[in-house]
Amino acid sequence: MTDPRSQHPFWMREEIHEQPDAVAAALTDQAEGIARMAAALRAARPRRLFLVGTGTSFHAAQCAAWFARLEHVPLTTMAVPAHDFVTYPIALTSDDAVVVISHRGTKHYTGKALELARAAKVVTGLVTGQGPHEAPAGVVVLRTCHQDRSSAHTVSYTSALAVLMLLLADYADCSDDERLRRVILDLPTQLAAALQTEAVVRELAERYAGRQRVYFVGGGPHAVTASEAALKVKETSYIVSEGFAVEQMLHGPMQAVEASDLVVAVAPSGPSTQRIGDLLNAANEIGAARIAVMSGGESLNADASIQIPPTRESLSPLTSVVALQLFAYWAAVTRGKNPDCFRLDEPRYKRASGRFAL
Structure with a gap:
């Protein structure tokens, strides 16, 4: 975390308040990539779409799957934790597509999930934050917002979820599509x-x-x-x-x-x-x-x-x-806690975090 803060206002609050502008920018800046990914899905005509993520990114995957269900998107959309997708792999076929959600873009299991999808030669997308990290060849990359400065991710969650919703609405391409798109594009007003x-x-x-x-x-x-x-x-x-x-x-x-x-x-x-x-x-x-x-x-x-x-x-x-x-x-x-630091200001939790890699 760059430029850590030790008192209110912490980075978390600043990033919560950035969300209307960040979502607006993500929906505008990624419009071309979203359209390209939606077109790739329509061309491939998959029966199943797997949305893969961990933690907050998995929650974005779950909410996007609910969006597809409630808006009758004609594609069976399922959220799968990245660890399970890799450790208990699904037999992917040409009837499938995969979108991985990873704000950092550097986590172990989300990286492995991308490798599995590419090896299966299915349509593959990556919803991730801005940064130098690169996706494998052939992956459509949709970048959302800057990297969260707080370890409690907020702006990256809403930005990723908004992008996923617009992608699913574009894919649906139904009579209600334009009305739904307008409501999605008005999300920054709702967030404000x-x-x-x-x-x-x-x-x-x-x-x-x-x-x-x-x-x-x-x-x-x-x-x-x-x-x-x-x-x-x-x-x-x-x-x-x-x-x-x-x-x-x-x-x-x-x-x-x-x-x-x-x-x-x-x-x-x-x-x-x-x-x-x-x-x-x-x-x-x-x-x-x-x-x-x-x-x-x-x-x-x-x-x-x-x-x-x-x-x-x-x-x-x-x-x-x-x-x-x-x-x-x-x-x-x-409660007198620092919401940005993931409790790494306490030695035993810092030692504990060194016992595993994300």
Whole structure:
């Protein structure tokens, strides 16, 4: 990390606020590459598209797969962790295509995933950040934004996800394509509106900073956002934080919730809202604090709410995650942690990181 910071404002907050401009630039600058990749997919006519990534990049892959499902993109789109894609390889055929998501572009398993795809001679793409790293010959490279200066990646996540969404919309090439493209290209406006939640989010992060554990829950694509939010809290506050699909949470994990915990529901308007309501009612009986991230007039049993701008459900993971990135940031600052450094300022964690390579 260049030019490290030791106090607020840390790099993480700056990069959260860069997201509207970064997404706008990525969608504009990569328009030609996106069109080229979409054309290559249409020419190859694959039946399956594998989106491969690790950590936050895997969450981008998962959200993009949900986008394809919700927008009826005529291509079976599956998210696969890079480690599993390499270690338990799929028998790729001419009916397949692969897009690898890796912001750094230098991680071991994402590099191996690219090698497997190229060896199988399938259409292959790489969504990555700006930098000198090169992709193998024959790979369509879509570069998103600068390298995150904070180890808690934010701007690279939303930039990669927006590029993937536009790629899938371009591939679909259906009657609704232009309307969908316009909404995607308007995402920077939506992200800017989501940033306006910061004052509310900061107050809530400070209010609940003493909670023992944080559970994020959502349904459908919002379960992915719940996992990403939990990851950001782990990376920055170093506390127990979990992300669950709402039904999975109700089938066992709910029994671990205590009155000293916080439950955050990622609940923009959608078909899972009612089930989220059931979960919040249960959390209330236990005595846990409850926050709901909402985009409309939903009536949910929460102690507080964060209102994000309404948009298509397939795109709302981008707006809801901005509010939750801010929550993770302010929770870390309130706890006296440096959200940029990946805990490498503590000798034992620095030694631990030397025990493995990414």
